[in-house]
Amino acid sequence: MDSTFTLLDLGWQAYFQQQLSLDDLESNRIARICSQKGSNYELISEFGLFSLESDSDMPSMTVGDWVITDTEHRFLRLLESSSIFENNAANIDTIFIMCALDQHFNLALIKRYLELTHNAQADAVVVLTKADRCEDATEKRAQVEKLDPLLIVETVNALEAQSLHCLSPFLKKGKTVALLGTVGSGKSALINTLMQTTDGGKTPQSIGDSGALKIMPSGAILLDTESMRELQLAEFDNHALGSFADIIALEKQCKFSDCRHQGEPGCAIKAAVSNKRLGERRVADFMLLRNEDYDDNQVTKSKPQGKFYRSAQSDVRARKHSATE
Missing domain, CATH: 3.40.50.300 (P-loop containing nucleotide triphosphate hydrolases)
Incomplete structure (x- = not known):
């Protein structure tokens, strides 16, 4: 393994430099997390690779984070992130x-x-x-x-x-x-x-x-x-699912289980739009989120949108249960 990476090679920037103390500059070491498996982290510094095992006193960290250690690779602190996709x-x-x-x-x-x-x-x-x-x-x-x-x-x-x-x-x-x-x-x-x-x-x-x-x-x-x-977007967008729960409930009232909501007879969503109970724009946004691709015989949903759909159905059931209570 080539251990001649500089901090700049590894993505070091002025934003992180401003967080260093005099001790960090003179005595400690700077490293970036390059992988995580369970409670074990693999880090890279100008001195090469080393491992760090998490303990209860350490903050939550993820790949891409910068940390300060001593010369024995003992964890000292986590630098503030410039951006964070939580747990990712x-x-x-x-x-x-x-x-x-x-x-x-x-x-x-x-x-x-x-x-x-x-x-x-x-x-x-x-x-x-x-x-x-x-x-x-x-x-x-x-x-x-x-x-x-x-x-x-x-x-x-x-x-x-x-x-x-x-x-x-x-x-x-x-x-x-x-x-x-x-x-x-x-x-x-x-x-x-x-x-x-x-x-x-x-x-x-x-x-x-x-x-x-x-x-x-x-x-x-x-x-x-x-x-x-x-x-998957569904993990971050349950709030969006809730806003379409009423439309998903209406889908169950359509005459055909594979209704595309594009003019089929007995479409409950089309009827709601005609009766001004649903706005066309809102239905269009819902259909985009569904991201459905149809062929002549079946309806298929992309993996993330299938998650959207299942989560929304769960939201409908939860609201009904709450109402009965």
Whole structure:
């Protein structure tokens, strides 16, 4: 294992420097958590890798956090994070919010990821992929840009390195990046292309045994933990589910169990809109969250949206139970 990483290589910034004491600078050591397994942490410093076992006196920590230890690698304190995805990752500078421009395009999901990234206090860049499979890519990009006049939106082909040059400003040495997106959004393709050695870049280097932190050819640090890859919006958006509980209750009153709410006879949601009991815009937002893809014979839901749906059904049952009491 190469132990010649500098703090700047590992993502050190002025924000953390300002938190150091004179003792930290003269006698202690600075390290970044690069993996976590149970109560054991793997850390990397300028002096190489070492392990740290958690105890009851230590604060909750996660991959990406910076800590201060003594020269014997005994824990002293945790530095304040610049950004935090609770129990998932810390100190990420930029999140690439991935969304495909094919049939999986979902504006509502992009909005939820933006909220999640904002709450974590990280910067967001929306990366729209698979433009070659979309005839209205420009229109869809315009829809995303309308979410925020300051939002950075890029359209790329994740399989072509030349197409990814637009992401270079966010991939500078020492900057930590991570990706959020559902299955099929192009995350793996983007990572594989960015890890290619091009334009004289250095060979990618894994930091630690788990590979959760990797130094990219550009010098940026990719934070790619299992918990971030599997991050499901339903875990953060139960408040949104509650707002659609009445619509999900209405679904059960539809004549057909596989009703798409697109004009089928006996659709309870359509009837509620016609009777002014539901607004069309609200129903449209609900349908976006459902993110359903239909074929001729069946209805399928994406993995995260299936979670949304099940959680909302639970919310309906809870409200009914509360009302009976």
